[in-house]
Amino acid sequence: xxxxxxxxxxxxxxxxxxxxxxxxxxxxxxxxxxxxxxxxxxxxxxxxxxxxxxxxxxxxxxxxxxxxxxxxxxxxxxxxxxxxxxxxxxxxxxxxxxxxxxxxxxxxxxxxxxxxxxxxxxxxxxxxxxxxxxxxxxxxxxxxxxxxxxxxxxxxxxxxxxxxxxxxxxxxxxxxxxxxxxxxxxxxxxxxxxxxxxxxxxxxxxxxxxxxxxxxxxxxxxxxxxxxxxxxxxxxxxxxxxxxxxxxxxxxxxxxxxxxxxxxxxxxxxxxxxxxxxxxxxxxxxxxxxxxxxxxxxxxxxxxxxxxxxxxxxxxxxxxxxxxxxxxxxxxxxxxxxxxxxxxxxxxxxxxxxxxxxxxxxxxxxxxxxxxxxxxxxxxxxxxxxxxxxxxxxxxxxxxxxxxxxxxxxxxxxxxxxxxxxxxxxxxxxxxxxxxxxxxxxxxxxxxxxxxxxxxxxxxxxxxxxxxxxxxxxxxxxxxxxxxxxxxxxxxx
Amino acid sequence: xxxxxxxxxxxxxxxxxxxxxxxxxxxxxxxxxxxxxxxxxxxxxxxxxxxxxxxxxxxxxxxxxxxxxxxxxxxxxxxxxxxxxxxxxxxxxxxxxxxxxxxxxxxxxxxxxxxxxxxxxxxxxxxxxxxxxxxxxxxxxxxxxxxxxxxxxxxxxxxxxxxxxxxxxxxxxxxxxxxxxxxxxxxxxxxxxxxxxxxxxxxxxxxxxxxxxxxxxxxxxxxxxxxxxxxxxxxxxxxxxxxxxxxxxxxxxxxxxxxxxxxxxxxxxxxxxxxxxxxxxxxxxxxxxxxxxxxxxxxxxxxxxxxxxxxxxxxxxxxxxxxxxxxxxxxxxxxxxxxxxxxxxxxxxxxxxxxxxxxxxxxxxxxxxxxxxxxxxxxxxxxxxxxxxxxxxxxxxxxxxxxxxxxxxxxxxxxxxxxxxxxxxxxxxxxxxxxxxxxxxxxxxxx
Numbered sequence: 001x002x003x004x005x006x007x008x009x010x011x012x013x014x015x016x017x018x019x020x021x022x023x024x025x026x027x028x029x030x031x032x033x034x035x036x037x038x039x040x041x042x043x044x045x046x047x048x049x050x051x052x053x054x055x056x057x058x059x060x061x062x063x064x065x066x067x068x069x070x071x072x073x074x075x076x077x078x079x080x081x082x083x084x085x086x087x088x089x090x091x092x093x094x095x096x097x098x099x100x101x102x103x104x105x106x107x108x109x110x111x112x113x114x115x116x117x118x119x120x121x122x123x124x125x126x127x128x129x130x131x132x133x134x135x136x137x138x139x140x141x142x143x144x145x146x147x148x149x150x151x152x153x154x155x156x157x158x159x160x161x162x163x164x165x166x167x168x169x170x171x172x173x174x175x176x177x178x179x180x181x182x183x184x185x186x187x188x189x190x191x192x193x194x195x196x197x198x199x200x201x202x203x204x205x206x207x208x209x210x211x212x213x214x215x216x217x218x219x220x221x222x223x224x225x226x227x228x229x230x231x232x233x234x235x236x237x238x239x240x241x242x243x244x245x246x247x248x249x250x251x252x253x254x255x256x257x258x259x260x261x262x263x264x265x266x267x268x269x270x271x272x273x274x275x276x277x278x279x280x281x282x283x284x285x286x287x288x289x290x291x292x293x294x295x296x297x298x299x300x301x302x303x304x305x306x307x308x309x310x311x312x313x314x315x316x317x318x319x320x321x322x323x324x325x326x327x328x329x330x331x332x333x334x335x336x337x338x339x340x341x342x343x344x345x346x347x348x349x350x351x352x353x354x355x356x357x358x359x360x361x362x363x364x365x366x367x368x369x370x371x372x373x374x375x376x377x378x379x380x381x382x383x384x385x386x387x388x389x390x391x392x393x394x395x396x397x398x399x400x401x402x403x404x405x406x407x408x409x410x411x412x413x414x415x416x417x418x419x420x421x422x423x424x425x426x427x428x429x430x431x432x433x434x435x436x437x438x439x440x441x442x443x444x445x446x447x448x449x450x451x452x453x454x455x456x457x458x459x460x461x462x463x464x465x466x467x468x469x470x471x472x473x474x475x476x477x478x479x480x481x482x483x484x485x486x487x488x489x490x491x492x493x
Numbered sequence: 494x495x496x497x498x499x500x501x502x503x504x505x506x507x508x509x510x511x512x513x514x515x516x517x518x519x520x521x522x523x524x525x526x527x528x529x530x531x532x533x534x535x536x537x538x539x540x541x542x543x544x545x546x547x548x549x550x551x552x553x554x555x556x557x558x559x560x561x562x563x564x565x566x567x568x569x570x571x572x573x574x575x576x577x578x579x580x581x582x583x584x585x586x587x588x589x590x591x592x593x594x595x596x597x598x599x600x601x602x603x604x605x606x607x608x609x610x611x612x613x614x615x616x617x618x619x620x621x622x623x624x625x626x627x628x629x630x631x632x633x634x635x636x637x638x639x640x641x642x643x644x645x646x647x648x649x650x651x652x653x654x655x656x657x658x659x660x661x662x663x664x665x666x667x668x669x670x671x672x673x674x675x676x677x678x679x680x681x682x683x684x685x686x687x688x689x690x691x692x693x694x695x696x697x698x699x700x701x702x703x704x705x706x707x708x709x710x711x712x713x714x715x716x717x718x719x720x721x722x723x724x725x726x727x728x729x730x731x732x733x734x735x736x737x738x739x740x741x742x743x744x745x746x747x748x749x750x751x752x753x754x755x756x757x758x759x760x761x762x763x764x765x766x767x768x769x770x771x772x773x774x775x776x777x778x779x780x781x782x783x784x785x786x787x788x789x790x791x792x793x794x795x796x797x798x799x800x801x802x803x804x805x806x807x808x809x810x811x812x813x814x815x816x817x818x819x820x821x822x823x824x825x826x827x828x829x830x831x832x833x834x835x836x837x838x839x840x841x842x843x844x845x846x847x848x849x850x851x852x853x854x855x856x857x858x859x860x861x862x863x864x865x866x867x868x869x870x871x872x873x874x875x876x877x878x879x880x881x882x883x884x885x886x887x888x889x890x891x892x893x894x895x896x897x898x899x900x901x902x903x904x905x906x907x908x909x910x911x912x913x914x915x916x917x918x919x920x921x922x923x924x925x926x927x928x929x930x931x932x933x934x935x936x937x938x939x940x
Binding site: 061063065068069070071072073074075076077078079088089090091092093094095096109110112113114115152153156174175211218219220258261262263291292293294372374408409410411413414415416417419420421438439440441443444445487489490491492493 | 531534535536537538539540541542543544558559560561562563564565569572573576577579580582583584585587613614635636638639671673680681682683720750751752828829830865866868869870872874875876877879880881897898899900901902935937938939940
């Protein structure tokens with residue numbers, strides 16, 4: 001890298017003559033000088049805080065339908081976003097142009113949007129003294145991850161073998177799919193508080209989607225597994241076990257009756273059942289919701305917001321879980337954040353803007369889909385902690401209710417009302433599962449439902465998920481042990 | 494983004510260098526600015542200038558490989574073509590996609606005038622005033638937590654090694670406002686409105702403010718609804734949501750994949766009440782985002798999907814059309830697997846009816862304004878849905894907001910149990926549609 005060196009402080013008029021040749025295939029120390037200069041420019045013009053987020057992404061997806069590979073889709077992405085704060089307002093400008101001029105143009109656009117005028121040409125530009133590069137990419141062999149991932153050939157072979165296994169395990173098949181994606185991402189964060197940090201992430205997911213039909217009867221079941229950080233994840237996939245699980249569920253749901261709507265006690269399975277906490281409570285603990293005053297948990301820190309049997313965490317540390325990251329997208333190391341302890345609200349999920357606007361300290365939760373989005377407070381691995389009951393005790397406590405074995409997606413609205421679909425459900429009568437049910441949607445209100453989770457078993461399990469919100473789609477983990485909800489509204493026929 | 498003619502020349506030179514004889518490229522660039530405000534002040538302004546291209550390469554075995562990239566300069570283009578060529582070794586051998594036979598056919602000529610971008614201060618001022626307008630409408634409206642105004646300038650193109658080259662530019666602007674209430678002892682309520690036009694100057698922000706405020710106020714006096722079967726009236730937006738959510742019914746790719754509610758033999762069958770006629774018309778004059786060609790370069794057009802209750806056509810890509818002996822219809826998006834999707838839906842208005850179908854006098858009828866969580870509550874492969882909604886129970890014509898409820902049913906049954914389609918159509922961002930009355934659906938209220 002060559003950068004002009006000045007005996008005197010850098011002047012605004014000298015910036016156009018600067019030449020930087022940062023490495024183009026890696027974010028490394030060569031990016032320090034140009035980013036120091038640009039961050040200094042932003043501060044010199046009057047911004048309170050400036051942050052650059054640089055990203056390179058190498059993504060590939062592969063799809064097997066029945067006995068053929070029908071899609072292999074590589075995608076190469078690079079870009080940057082610059083965020084400029086003035087007071088509590090901010091703007092975010094993104095660009096595909098990673099050259100010094102491209103980044104400078106984006107910064108100048110941001111400064112102009114914030115109504116910050118360029119000073120005189122002779123004004124000095126004190127470059128920001130960035131910390132030594134905090135490079136998480138050199139840990140755990142991350143810099144070799146991309147090269148160690150399966151080839152296109154291997155992807156195709158594994159998916160075809162897997163889809164064959166599914167074909168052997170299921171009956172009444174109308175269509176079967178096996179799909180995989182690998183998302184390799186390199187990010188660099190540099191900001192005017194001196195943050196200078198790089199990370200490499202590897203996220204993979206593989207799974208089945210099975211559609212069965214017999215006359216007018218239909219069932220569709222999907223199952224996904226996810227991983228961060230293991231290049232051999234696909235080749236190690238026990239697709240036979242997944243195929244058995246999917247085939248069994250689809251077979252049971254094929255002739256299921258539609259659920260009768262009403263209010264029931266519900267037992268929610270562990271694993272992806274954790275989406276109930278994600279939707280009904282997790283989103284409402286993000287500081288973006290406090291900023292909008294759209295959470296019923298506003299000003300409730302330290303107060304009882306849930307049943308005393310409930311303790312919940314959000315963290316980014318669990319080994320290879322889908323929401324695990326070493327640093328967030330604002331360069332902060334992730335934390336393990338206790339959200340609710342024995343029903344008492346302990347902490348919110350906070351990012352930089354959240355801390356600035358709400359006072360709740362950052363938790364390493366500033367996340368974004370990519371360079372086109374500003375970071376926002378988002379969940380990572382979020383789950384209800386295990387309790388002291390056995391699963392059998394939960395079932396034994398229900399005379400007539402619903403067992404939600406596999407949850408679909410859900411959402412929460414601005415008034416705290418949540419909903420989510422149930423993909424695989426069963427009727428419970430006198431503590432026993434009696435028949436499969438389909439077409440159920442659970443609806444409720446966050447503050448109400450949190451006080452109705454009265455029993456937690458001791459069999460916690462985590463599941464990968466995709467969460468869409470203000471800063472795009474991010475990878476998350478949901479999880480819980482089996483839980484009992486005393487009473488919830490079930491929409492159906 | 495690099496000039497399209499330049500991309501065409503660069504691609505030709507790179508392809509020659511890499512011995513690639515057949516390729517096509519679809520690309521777009523977006524220049525976008527958006528604003529959110531909070532209590533009279535700008536909260537976040539976003540600006541973005543991004544480009545991307547997707548290249549498809551055919552190898553000498555006629556297998557296809559695809560790569561997309563945001564790096565649209567010569568280096569990025571070469572990398573994309575190389576990677577796509579590598580991927581082509583794993584491309585499908587049967588029914589491999591080909592160029593659209595209509596990639597060079599005449600496309601519709603639309604007299605589109607691009608709107609000049611408004612300066613950011615104007616966007617902020619417009620939205621601050623709009624937020625103020627919603628807040629002033631009623632003392633119970635305490636915030637407008639979801640709001641935004643945006644303008645976009647989009648340039649898109651398609652080219653192929655056979656000499657096809659199309660491009661067009663569009664501008665769009667949108668505003669949305671979502672008010673929220675707070676009243677002592679009452680649950681918070683929220684509702685909103687959105688507008689979509691070619692530019693900021695064309696947006697009717699005042700009517701958006703009025704609609705957002707009126708809707709929010711209309712939900713203040715809410716009541717629980719008793720679970721049961723109710724006659725249902727879908728608003729334009731709600732009915733269009735259902736038509737889109739179950740679009741596999743008219744999607745040729747879904748049919749070929751065995752993931753549709755229809756089969757190839759379904760054309761000509763009665764799938765809905767005879768009162769229902771549905772068209773897909775990207776070129777509809779009310780479609781602000783009207784595009785004249787799809788991702789394969791095929792010209793877009795008006796296409797009958799359902800006429801008087803009978804399924805008339807499927808939407809096609811070049812590949813599905815070839816396999817089903819039909820014509821491509823301008824609904825394709827290119828990718829490693831070409832996808833097919835709806836453009837802009839038009840549901841034809843019905844005829845005037847007697848008082849039984851008058852919202853001003855209706856009794857015991859549920860009017861659904863907006864369906865929520867379609868991503869979760871729709872099982873498009875089974876035809877079933879169970880969805881939360883915003884709406885009202887009509888009692889002697891009086892609208893009583895429903896506190897929290899879901900509507901559930903089977904899409905195919907809904908189409909067949911339409912009892913009335915109102916004579917006035919409403920224009921929405923996703924299509925044009927009148928209110929649609931349906932015989933009876935299950936409504937579940939929160940206890």
